[in-house]
Amino acid sequence: MKKVVVIGGGTGNFVVLQGLKRYPLDLTAIVSMADDGGSTGVLRDELGVLPPGDVRQCLVALSHSSHLMRSLMNYRFENGGLGGHSFGNLLLSALEKVTGSFERAVEEAGKILYIRGKVIPVTMHQTRLRMVLNNQQILEGEREIYLSQEIDKGYQKIYLEPYPKVNQHVIDSIATADLLVVGPGGLYTSLIPNLLVEGVGDAICNAKARKVFVVNLMNRKGQTSYFKTHDYLKELIRFLGKDPFDHILINVQRPAKDLMDVYAKEGDLVENDLAEKRLISAELLGDLHLEPKQDLMKRSLIRHDSKKLAQELMKIVDRL
């Protein structure tokens, strides 16, 4: 069975994993630990736990349990002191408290959810993402970075504080992978935070695996405004040290005009400016389904279709 390692966190990972889980693969999700917004942020602050949100999404993506169990994990309490917490986050945090270890917590939650594959936090240490903009403003935490509209004016640095030790299982997984999938996902809030952890960039560059970069569909306004394929690649290389990608997978399907209008406030479509042999162009857009209960989908109306994305990735796997 081919081993596929997916690196990201958040909704991007979710789409890749949900697509790939239909195939007979040995799947591993490596998840950024920089999230500090919403329910996750409150749990970090109040309970001192590691951030559960992105891990929860990956667990749900890999889950083979009932639809009910997956709905339960994403269920958000609405009122009172519990308001805003997703049940899955509470499960992970309670398991961390009971077992004394976030890694055990993820493992046990994986059993409850019958996941096939593994979810591995990139680090087991508490760390915060920080970004210093060109205007000297310091953005504290992933949430602030996510909300900022000033990043496209340039930044001096982005780093994790304290500089965290990598989870050794991450290095081992990357080293033994047959296919590495980086992206899609928030460039500064999901992808780069993984690469800021000690040793992750080198591990990716040195891995024997075939390496694919899945480029985002949309730019995020004030962050990656008017980025083209090459801009994304350049930013990743900045943190990877070199360009390790054997394939770059881009979408060439245009969203419907009315959808683009709705989305205009959020950002623009990523245009391609590369003409390299390693470029794979495909129609990757998901049908528009507004599923108000699946909160992780709310964020991006224009999103990858998990089936189409998985089909393209499987073409690479099949040629390995």
Place this chain on the structure above:
Amino acid sequence: MKKVVVIGGGTGNFVVLQGLKRYPLDLTAIVSMADDGGSTGVLRDELGVLPPGDVRQCLVALSHSSHLMRSLMNYRFENGGLGGHSFGNLLLSALEKVTGSFERAVEEAGKILYIRGKVIPVTMHQTRLRMVLNNQQILEGEREIYLSQEIDKGYQKIYLEPYPKVNQHVIDSIATADLLVVGPGGLYTSLIPNLLVEGVGDAICNAKARKVFVVNLMNRKGQTSYFKTHDYLKELIRFLGKDPFDHILINVQRPAKDLMDVYAKEGDLVENDLAEKRLISAELLGDLHLEPKQDLMKRSLIRHDSKKLAQELMKIVDRL
């Protein structure tokens, strides 16, 4: 397989069920829905759910899952907006929200916990326990009744408001039981609240099952102070309509002196004043284990030994 139905709620039920689950029995726990204290009370008020606390305890008692899962269910968050909530209560409340039904929630939680047997809420309707004392004071809710020290001065009435419809599964379970076990448990806060639901008393009296009343070990100060076996029985009969019990199981073991001293503030030992053929006397005291993490045990230092209690009950079952 003999069918045993245990009626109560709270810690008393827990001890009976935990003991009986080691035997090849068809076990059903009928649980009072009057709890409104602590985490359960907050969830009722803030989320409008049915009270999960006693159901959680019964599910844990019947669970054949790992020690970790059982610890998880009883784990209480310590800080922030989650402070005081037990994880199991949150699981039941989230499941009630996701499935739209408390009964489904209990069923699904039972699957997650690999329970053998059934846990059945006595009613599916929101209701509050209310007690009017002789001094005209009205005690609102189980929690207030639990904390009152004025009940032994007499009360005019105790009732559920609104008067709830029984859960039909309760009537069916009682009708088809081979053995019915009433108690141990808080007289006014666990046992009688079940009998206040429409039809439950009649169902018990008319059941073909052998019926056992397990008398409490200790009186609760200000509530059942200086109650003897007959006082308990009289109170139950008041709500049952008649005396249906084939057996009355009492403890004759004396707790250690130092333990009695610790307990003196809480209440006194229940003395026996019955000399009937149906009386079964046995040594039923549990060893004193202080398990600070198992919060449901904190309440009663002097408690039934689940194994000894089950052995006595099994003697009755074996003679059926």
